[in-house]
Amino acid sequence: MNDFLKNINTDISNMVESVMSDEQYATNYIVIYSGRFQPFHKSHYSTYSHLVQKFGKDNVFIASSNKHDAMNNPFSFSDKKRIMNKMFGIPTSKIIQVKNTYSPKEITAKFDPETTAVITVVGEKDGSRLS
Numbered sequence: 001m002n003d004f005l006k007n008i009n010t011d012i013s014n015m016v017e018s019v020m021s022d023e024q025y026a027t028n029y030i031v032i033y034s035g036r037f038q039p040f041h042k043s044h045y046s047t048y049s050h051l052v053q054k055f056g057k058d059n060v061f062i063a064s065s066n067k068h069d070a071m072n073n074p075f076s077f078s079d080k081k082r083i084m085n086k087m088f089g090i091p092t093s094k095i096i097q098v099k100n101t102y103s104p105k106e107i108t109a110k111f112d113p114e115t116t117a118v119i120t121v122v123g124e125k126d127g128s129r130l131s
Helices: 003-020 042-055 077-088 124-129
Strands: 028-034 060-064 095-097 116-122
Touching: 028 042, 042 060, 042 116, 060 077, 077 095
Parallel strands: 028 060, 028 116, 060 095
Antiparallel strands: none
């Protein structure tokens, strides 16, 4: 594993530990890994795998939209879902189409906000877009 992936996994571990160690948070967690995934590749999969190891396969979701164009976003949601499932073995039930990857209400609406903590993970590019 290269240094870049090691740093990503270390950063994720540190953030997760800080959230989970805070007693004010709920005991039920879901993790939403959001992004464009144009295309989904081995670094994305490494992050996804780390999240699954930490939180369990039932608690981790991938959120992506169906916004696509030939220049910047050549893959449709169905293309991305197929790549994630066929090339990386991610269950299709864990890959959710959302309107807004920064506010994945299509996923969070399925859980009780009183008992569920939501951890959202984005890549560095998407993180730099958030203020």
